[in-house]
Amino acid sequence: MPRIAFPLSLIALALSACSDSGAAREEIRVVGSSTVYPFTTAVAESFNNSRPDMRAPVIESTGTGAGINQFCAGIGPQHPDLLNASRRMTIGEFEQCAANGVTEIMEVQVGADGLAIAQAAQAQPLSLTRAHLYRALAANPMGRPNTARTWADVDPALPAIPITVFGPPSTSGTRDSFNELMMEPGCEAAWPAAAELEGDAYDEACVLIRSDGPYVDAGENDNLIVQKLVADPSAIGIFGFSYLEENASRVRGLPIDGTTPTYETVASGAYPGARPLYIYVKKRHIRAVPGLAAFLEDYAAAWGPDGPLVRRGMIAAPAPVRERSAAIIARGMTLSADALR
Amino acid sequence: MSSTLVPEVPVTNGREPAERAPTDWKTHAMQSRIRKRYAAERRFRLLGLGAVALSAAFLVFLLGTMLINGAGGFVRTEIALPLDFPALSLDVEREQLAQRGADLALAGAGLQNAVGVAAVSAFGDEGEDYLADNAWLTVREAIKDDPSILDRRVTIAVPASSRIHLAATDDAEPAIEAAAARLNAAGALTRGFNWSFLTGSDSTDPTSAGIWGALKGSLLTMAVTLALAFPIGVLSAIYLEEYAPKNRWTDLIEVSINNLAAVPSIIFGLLGLAVFLGTFNMPRSAPIVGGLTLALMIMPVIVIAGRNAIKAVPPSIRDAALGVGASRVQVVFHHVLPLALPGILTGTIIGMARALGETAPLLMIGMRAFIGSAPEDLASPATVLPVQIFLWSDQVSSGFVEKTSAAIIVLLVFLLAMNALAIYLRNRFETRW
Numbered sequence: 001m002p003r004i005a006f007p008l009s010l011i012a013l014a015l016s017a018c019s020d021s022g023a024a025r026e027e028i029r030v031v032g033s034s035t036v037y038p039f040t041t042a043v044a045e046s047f048n049n050s051r052p053d054m055r056a057p058v059i060e061s062t063g064t065g066a067g068i069n070q071f072c073a074g075i076g077p078q079h080p081d082l083l084n085a086s087r088r089m090t091i092g093e094f095e096q097c098a099a100n101g102v103t104e105i106m107e108v109q110v111g112a113d114g115l116a117i118a119q120a121a122q123a124q125p126l127s128l129t130r131a132h133l134y135r136a137l138a139a140n141p142m143g144r145p146n147t148a149r150t151w152a153d154v155d156p157a158l159p160a161i162p163i164t165v166f167g168p169p170s171t172s173g174t175r176d177s178f179n180e181l182m183m184e185p186g187c188e189a190a191w192p193a194a195a196e197l198e199g200d201a202y203d204e205a206c207v208l209i210r211s212d213g214p215y216v217d218a219g220e221n222d223n224l225i226v227q228k229l230v231a232d233p234s235a236i237g238i239f240g241f242s243y244l245e246e247n248a249s250r251v252r253g254l255p256i257d258g259t260t261p262t263y264e265t266v267a268s269g270a271y272p273g274a275r276p277l278y279i280y281v282k283k284r285h286i287r288a289v290p291g292l293a294a295f296l297e298d299y300a301a302a303w304g305p306d307g308p309l310v311r312r313g314m315i316a317a318p319a320p321v322r323e324r325s326a327a328i329i330a331r332g333m334t335l336s337a338d339a340l341r
Numbered sequence: 342m343s344s345t346l347v348p349e350v351p352v353t354n355g356r357e358p359a360e361r362a363p364t365d366w367k368t369h370a371m372q373s374r375i376r377k378r379y380a381a382e383r384r385f386r387l388l389g390l391g392a393v394a395l396s397a398a399f400l401v402f403l404l405g406t407m408l409i410n411g412a413g414g415f416v417r418t419e420i421a422l423p424l425d426f427p428a429l430s431l432d433v434e435r436e437q438l439a440q441r442g443a444d445l446a447l448a449g450a451g452l453q454n455a456v457g458v459a460a461v462s463a464f465g466d467e468g469e470d471y472l473a474d475n476a477w478l479t480v481r482e483a484i485k486d487d488p489s490i491l492d493r494r495v496t497i498a499v500p501a502s503s504r505i506h507l508a509a510t511d512d513a514e515p516a517i518e519a520a521a522a523r524l525n526a527a528g529a530l531t532r533g534f535n536w537s538f539l540t541g542s543d544s545t546d547p548t549s550a551g552i553w554g555a556l557k558g559s560l561l562t563m564a565v566t567l568a569l570a571f572p573i574g575v576l577s578a579i580y581l582e583e584y585a586p587k588n589r590w591t592d593l594i595e596v597s598i599n600n601l602a603a604v605p606s607i608i609f610g611l612l613g614l615a616v617f618l619g620t621f622n623m624p625r626s627a628p629i630v631g632g633l634t635l636a637l638m639i640m641p642v643i644v645i646a647g648r649n650a651i652k653a654v655p656p657s658i659r660d661a662a663l664g665v666g667a668s669r670v671q672v673v674f675h676h677v678l679p680l681a682l683p684g685i686l687t688g689t690i691i692g693m694a695r696a697l698g699e700t701a702p703l704l705m706i707g708m709r710a711f712i713g714s715a716p717e718d719l720a721s722p723a724t725v726l727p728v729q730i731f732l733w734s735d736q737v738s739s740g741f742v743e744k745t746s747a748a749i750i751v752l753l754v755f756l757l758a759m760n761a762l763a764i765y766l767r768n769r770f771e772t773r774w
Contacts, residue, residue: 025624027721027722029625037711038545041545041711042545044711044713045475045544045545045546045713048713048714049448049475049478050444050445050448050449051444051445052444053441055714055721056542056712056713056714056722057711057712057713058625058626058707058710058711058712058722059710059711059712060626060707060709060710060711061709061710061711078618078622078624078625308474312545
């Protein structure tokens with residue numbers, strides 16, 4: 001083994017010397033969230049198409065946490081320029097960044113991702129918590145088969161109307177978001193013991209949705225769910241947040257945990273069904289990496305309510321947030337630790 | 342010596358051994374024993390045949406599904422889009438189109454929107470959805486080829502969106518199906534071989550996604566792997582077989598190499614991450630790093646195959662060469678290596694085929710990434726075929742299903758070509774004695 005490793009390391013050394021990676025890098029490097037990945041790749045593609053003289057950006061989908069580790073590892077060509085994040089950076093991560101010399105980070109909210117729970121505008125108003133949703137929709141709430149037929153079975157304070165929920169099929173990304181944002185927290189709120197469960201047992205108790213009638217698989221078409229809700233005022237529906245905005249005259253967002261879904265609550269992250277999406281940029285890389293400034297401008301041009309990112313399923317941030325994000329990019333405003341506290 | 346070859350005559354105390362009675366094959370017991378033997382023979386033959394048939398069935402199933410699913414990936418649907426350029430009034434100077442900045446000028450003049458507007462006026466409100474996201478690029482290339490079309494009405498065949506494409510091939514939503522049928526009736530749809538699949542790179546839109554970027558990445562990575570692993574592996578094998586003394590150290594090395602050949606590939610990825618990226622600061626996602634990592638992975642395979650091939654060269658050949666006065670180096674390079682080469686090549690190709698299909702170590706060094714253009718050199722970011730297949734299989738858009746299968750077909754063709762080369766080389770160099 002040493003006999004192989006020795007010449008090999010010599011060759012590697014020689015190669016690393018000639019590949020000269022210490023010099024400036026020509027392409028933009030992005031790491032981070034798989035949720036933001038499709039939007040950043042879409043921007044990268046249009047960046048590529050309209051600027052053929054630039055090198056194509058390299059976007060890796062590593063997940064937010066692993067992405068932050070790489071992003072915060074340091075300043076320089078071997079470290080990424082941009083971080084996709086489906087949540088805000090924590091103060092601890094910000095300090096970890098600073099400890100490695102990664103200061104002057106720009107935080108840009110590009111939009112939001114999420115789902116809304118809604119009912120027909122003329123329906124009797126309901127107000128639910130995530131624990132209610134969990135107890136009404138899980139196949140095995142608290143480990144026992146679900147027998148609830150009306151909302152009153154779930155919580156006597158709720159009206160005795162039958163549980164009918166139109167939602168996305170299990171193959172849908174909206175369903176994944178629903179599981180992550182509603183079912184899992186609801187499960188842990190209604191049944192704290194669930195946090196002890198692991199793997200399949202946890203999924204079985206917390207994420208598996210009942211298939212005995214009350215949950216109606218309504219297909220991938222969110223518009224269809226809106227139509228069904230209007231036809232059946234006792235039902236509630238789960239769909240992408242943008243459809244709620246588009247059909248505001250016909251359906252009404254249900255308050256979840258006391259928060260009604262509006263653009264403000266979605267953008268601020270107060271509404272449990274939505275999460276803001278961010279990109280973090282190293283300001284000190286903007287001058288060093290060719291095209292990074294233009295890439296950010298392309299991003300800003302794409303995130304509007306009728307831009308290409310919304311067509312790919314992103315929720316546009318409200319106008320004030322977009323303006324602020326655009327200003328952060330234009331003026332290079334950096335994030336301070338106080339903003340994260 | 343001879344005692345083992347020629348059995349001694351049994352001691353019979355001087356008498357002739359008693360004559361053995363001839364075997365009676367007709368008795369009942371003997372007949373049933375013979376039947377049993379034949380049955381065991383038949384059973385074993387059928388079992389073997391069954392094993393072969395089962396593996397063949399799996400292979401046929403795999404290739405069949407790939408071909409059925411993937412065939413559509415090589416075809417694309419195009420829509421004849423009428424464009425009335427004077428009416429669209431693109432704000433672009435003719436002089437700019439002859440220069441390098443033509444792409445930028447056309448993008449800046451709002452060509453993308455103009456194509457959308459043309460689609461809406463030609464096919465109704467939904468018209469923009471019928472075109473692929475990158476349809477405007479086809480129009481851009483057409484304008485660059487012949488700027489004079491900006492002064493007249495032309496019809497350009499642009500790629501259709503993947504929903505229209507899928508509606509033309511199999512089941513889809515009724516609305517899209519109806520739209521496709523309407524376009525088809527109007528004669529606007531044509532289908533042809535999708536050359537851009539073989540020449541393009543990754544894209545977020547299945548209609549413009551191509552395999553060339555990943556294929557070139559694979560070629561570059563394999564080139565680095567071969568250039569490193571083959572000479573080092575063969576030299577190690579020659580040294581260990583022909584020169585190294587037999588002692589505790591060489592035993593240790595032998596055990597280490599055998600162990601290394603069985604180490605899971607992800608470990609090599611971690612090694613590559615720590616050594617090449619961490620210590621040597623080599624560029625992330627680069628084919629050179631991928632090649633180095635995979636070279637580490639397949640080197641033990643080449644060493645083991647090489648040693649076995651060298652061991653199989655009869656010692657008489659060495660003795661004869663040494664006997665007529667050849668030096669050790671001459672013995673090795675004139676006699677042993679040419680005879681061992683077929684075996685070494687087979688081992689190398691097996692190792693290379695394993696490296697070609699490998700994803701896990703490459704994930705660690707950042708080759709799992711969206712890269713919209715083909716790599717230019719060994720240090721520019723790249724991805725490889727199996728990683729591209731993995732990335733596409735993860736995509737939500739249904740148009741990527743057939744692209745995934747099509748990419749698998751490309752990978753299998755690549756593998757087949759490599760194996761065919763191995764067999765050709767082996768037959769060419771094979772010597773019998």
